[in-house]
Amino acid sequence: MAIPIITIKDLVVEYKVREGAIRVVDDVSLEVPKGRFTALIGESGCGKTTIVEAILNTLPPNGYIRKGEILFNGKNLLLLKEEEQRRFRWKKIATVFQAAQNSLNPIKVIGEQMVETILDHESVSKKEALKKSSNLLELVGLEPSRVVNSYPHEISGGMKQKVIIATSLLLDPEMLILDEPTTALDLITQFYLLETLGKLHKKLGITTMMVTHDVSNVARHADRVAIMYAGKIVEVGDIDEIFYNSHHPYTIGLLNSIPSIIGDLSKKKPIPGLPPSLLDPPSGCRFHPRCSYTKEVCKNIVPELKSIGNEHLTACLRCSDITTE
Amino acid sequence: MESLVELRDVSVTFKMGGLRKRTQVHALSDLSLCLFEHEILAVVGESGCGKSTLGRVVLGLIRPTSGEVLYMDENIWKMKWKRSQRSHSTGQIVHQDSYAALNPMRTVYQTLSAPLIHYGVRRGKSKEEVCNLLKFVGVMPPGYFLNKYPHHLSGGQRQRIVFARSIIPKPKFIVADEPVSMIDASLRLSILDLMMKLNDEMSIAFLYITHDLATARYIARRGRIAVIYLGRIIEMGKLDDVFQRPLHPYFQALLTAAPIPDPRLARKKKVLPLKSMELPSAENLPSGCSFHPRCSYAEEICTTERPILKKESGDHWVACHKVGRIPSWNHI
Numbered sequence: 146m147a148i149p150i151i152t153i154k155d156l157v158v159e160y161k162v163r164e165g166a167i168r169v170v171d172d173v174s175l176e177v178p179k180g181r182f183t184a185l186i187g188e189s190g191c192g193k194t195t196i197v198e199a200i201l202n203t204l205p206p207n208g209y210i211r212k213g214e215i216l217f218n219g220k221n222l223l224l225l226k227e228e229e230q231r232r233f234r235w236k237k238i239a240t241v242f243q244a245a246q247n248s249l250n251p252i253k254v255i256g257e258q259m260v261e262t263i264l265d266h267e268s269v270s271k272k273e274a275l276k277k278s279s280n281l282l283e284l285v286g287l288e289p290s291r292v293v294n295s296y297p298h299e300i301s302g303g304m305k306q307k308v309i310i311a312t313s314l315l316l317d318p319e320m321l322i323l324d325e326p327t328t329a330l331d332l333i334t335q336f337y338l339l340e341t342l343g344k345l346h347k348k349l350g351i352t353t354m355m356v357t358h359d360v361s362n363v364a365r366h367a368d369r370v371a372i373m374y375a376g377k378i379v380e381v382g383d384i385d386e387i388f389y390n391s392h393h394p395y396t397i398g399l400l401n402s403i404p405s406i407i408g409d410l411s412k413k414k415p416i417p418g419l420p421p422s423l424l425d426p427p428s429g430c431r432f433h434p435r436c437s438y439t440k441e442v443c444k445n446i447v448p449e450l451k452s453i454g455n456e457h458l459t460a461c462l463r464c465s466d467i468t469t470e
Numbered sequence: 471m472e473s474l475v476e477l478r479d480v481s482v483t484f485k486m487g488g489l490r491k492r493t494q495v496h497a498l499s500d501l502s503l504c505l506f507e508h509e510i511l512a513v514v515g516e517s518g519c520g521k522s523t524l525g526r527v528v529l530g531l532i533r534p535t536s537g538e539v540l541y542m543d544e545n546i547w548k549m550k551w552k553r554s555q556r557s558h559s560t561g562q563i564v565h566q567d568s569y570a571a572l573n574p575m576r577t578v579y580q581t582l583s584a585p586l587i588h589y590g591v592r593r594g595k596s597k598e599e600v601c602n603l604l605k606f607v608g609v610m611p612p613g614y615f616l617n618k619y620p621h622h623l624s625g626g627q628r629q630r631i632v633f634a635r636s637i638i639p640k641p642k643f644i645v646a647d648e649p650v651s652m653i654d655a656s657l658r659l660s661i662l663d664l665m666m667k668l669n670d671e672m673s674i675a676f677l678y679i680t681h682d683l684a685t686a687r688y689i690a691r692r693g694r695i696a697v698i699y700l701g702r703i704i705e706m707g708k709l710d711d712v713f714q715r716p717l718h719p720y721f722q723a724l725l726t727a728a729p730i731p732d733p734r735l736a737r738k739k740k741v742l743p744l745k746s747m748e749l750p751s752a753e754n755l756p757s758g759c760s761f762h763p764r765c766s767y768a769e770e771i772c773t774t775e776r777p778i779l780k781k782e783s784g785d786h787w788v789a790c791h792k793v794g795r796i797p798s799w800n801h802i
């Protein structure tokens with residue numbers, strides 16, 4: 146197994162709300178291997194963005210880490226001082242959020258914005274900074290000569306999202322985290338954007354982590370997948386293991402519920418029921434009320450994420466009885 | 471099959487801008503289409519291609535700039551009906567944003583009982599009827615949800631309530647404009663299943679508008695599909711035929727670009743037959759075939775002459791000069 150760039154250990158994140166505290170990330174442990182493309186997948190509200198925010202130390206004011214460790218290259222991020230953390234965030238981990246297009250400054254041309262970002266953090270000449278910006282724009286498949294002198298409103302949404310990705314790479318980060326980077330983009334634009342990410346990952350060897358609720362978005366480029374359900378990671382493995390050899394009923398149900406442009410539709414069916422409220426999650430395995438394999442134990446015991454070989458981990462008490470077929 | 475709604479050479483042009491710089495947006499151009507009784511017709515295309523405008527024309531909410539809209543063979547813009555009558559008892563609309571569609575101050579019971587009573591259910595029976603309706607659309611247990619407000623419900627539950635309300639007038643068809651695009655991928659299927667149930671058990675025809683080919687294929691598997699590019703239908707036919715043998719280079723490109731939730735298939739080499747990813751503006755449409763600036767196969771004729779929608783086989787229609795002379799598309 147590749148060395149982890151990020152290691153999350155027993156992480157618990159809560160939000161203070163009127164009703165008390167909701168535990169949105171509950172005892173999550175996860176390794177993000179260096180140099181690979183990891184996808185974090187789960188339904189809306191399961192806690193994906195919260196994990197990303199915990200890594201970046203950008204939780205909203207009512208959110209806090211109750212317990213756990215987050216290591217980056219072996220260094221515990223949670224022990225760094227505020228100032229150090231900020232530097233870390235900029236230099237080591239770059240992020241692209243959903244609808245990040247709107248984060249571009251509307252009154253400055255793209256080239257100027259990119260050059261400023263470099264000059265704010267590095268002591269290089271303006272010319273060098275511009276050169277670097279152009280190279281990165283080219284790398285993400287844009288025409289630098291055209292884009293550098295454009296204002297954000299003069300380019301399309303897909304181009305803006307690519308500019309954001311190029312910008313995020315300006316300070317040579319070791320890792321790129323993308324949270325739903327393609328929502329609100331057209332099919333063709335989305336395709337090119339994902340191709341760009343796949344290419345960047347291959348060419349630069351940059352560790353990539355993409356968060357999404359739709360497995361279709363990552364099937365082509367990801368090589369490792371973590372599946373999250375109601376605040377917990379329920380299965381982790383290499384992508385083919387997860388898709389073709391899953392041992393978790395939620396993963397299997399999820400994959401079965403996604404329509405496709407090819408293949409047999411008659412086997413597709415929704416997962417019965419609804420995701421639980423995190424204010425009052427079910428006892429034992431959180432998936433038990435929706436699971437067709439549920440036995441009495443599932444209601445009482447919280448399943449741990451355990452290795453089943455092949456760098457494949459699953460959190461199901463009945464995993465040995467469960468297969469994709 | 472009887473035609474419910476027929477569009478004949480419909481064009482819709484929006485006028486934009488102020489006094490000095492006036493422009494026209496050609497949202498739909500010479501578009502002809504039938505929605506038949508009891509069918510499911512999927513309409514797909516990129517953002518801004520005119521899908522929602524088409525839905526609004528079908529519902530009689532927009533008067534076309536030119537062309538005719540017929541309901542059961544009668545031109546609706548010449549009928550003496552009241553508009554409300556026309557749109558409610560015949561067609562209904564369901565949008566993507568279920569939150570905006572529901573009054574936040576009203577409970578589920580209030581939202582559904584008012585139209586039930588309006589359509590003739592006795593007050594004393596309204597609670598029972600609301601419960602039946604909730605059961606029918608899969609909001610269970612009904613008793614628990616009667617007094618809930620929209621913000622207490624999940625997106626999927628809200629969309630079910632919107633569908634429940636839309637079937638009260640017993641419409642002949644529903645225009646569903648991106649009804650699942652704000653719903654989690656894992657919950658989309660159950661809402662699509664609900665629409666198929668309404669189609670099946672209540673004989674409601676659906677015009678399903680989406681940019682997502684996978685959900686279009688799922689819901690219209692026994693129905694038809696129309697592919698729109700910049701306000702025109704470029705390919706249309708039985709969904710199965712069109713997916714089996716896509717003929718228009720634009721639809722082939724869309725299919726290639728569509729993400730596939732199966733890594734082994736998804737990883738196959740993919741090349742889009744496109745010269746550019748940019749959609750031209752609807753204010754300044756290209757000459758000839760409006761797809762030619764992006765098309766890898768375009769020839770001289772494509773830049774000057776507009777291809778018409780022609781029948782290729784059975785019920786499969788295509789608007790392309792080079793149809794049959796471009797490589798056939800394989801499902802990898």
Ligand SMILES: Nc1ncnc2c1ncn2[C@@H]1O[C@H](COP(=O)(O)OP(=O)(O)OP(=O)(O)O)[C@@H](O)[C@H]1O
Nearest residue numbers: 160162169188189190191192193194195205358423
């Ligand atoms: N600031 C906050 N205060 C209280 N609860 C919050 C806050 N932010 C998020 N939550 C709740 O925490 C849970 C997890 O939220 P999170 O944004 O991490 O989910 P997600 O998996 O990223 O979902 P999505 O796919 O919708 O982006 C949700 O139930 C959400 O309602």
Ligand SMILES: Nc1ncnc2c1ncn2[C@@H]1O[C@H](COP(=O)(O)OP(=O)(O)OP(=O)(O)O)[C@@H](O)[C@H]1O
Nearest residue numbers: 484495497516517518519520521522523524681752
């Ligand atoms: N009321 C209006 N006034 C001016 N232009 C309009 C109006 N409604 C739509 N348009 C324009 O008409 C074209 C078609 O719009 P329409 O909303 O039908 O597209 P769509 O296919 O539904 O797009 P999307 O997938 O983004 O919903 C677009 O260029 C749009 O900007």
Ligand SMILES: [Mg+2]
Nearest residue numbers: 193194195324
């Ligand atoms: Mg999120």
Ligand SMILES: [Mg+2]
Nearest residue numbers: 521522523647
């Ligand atoms: Mg629309």
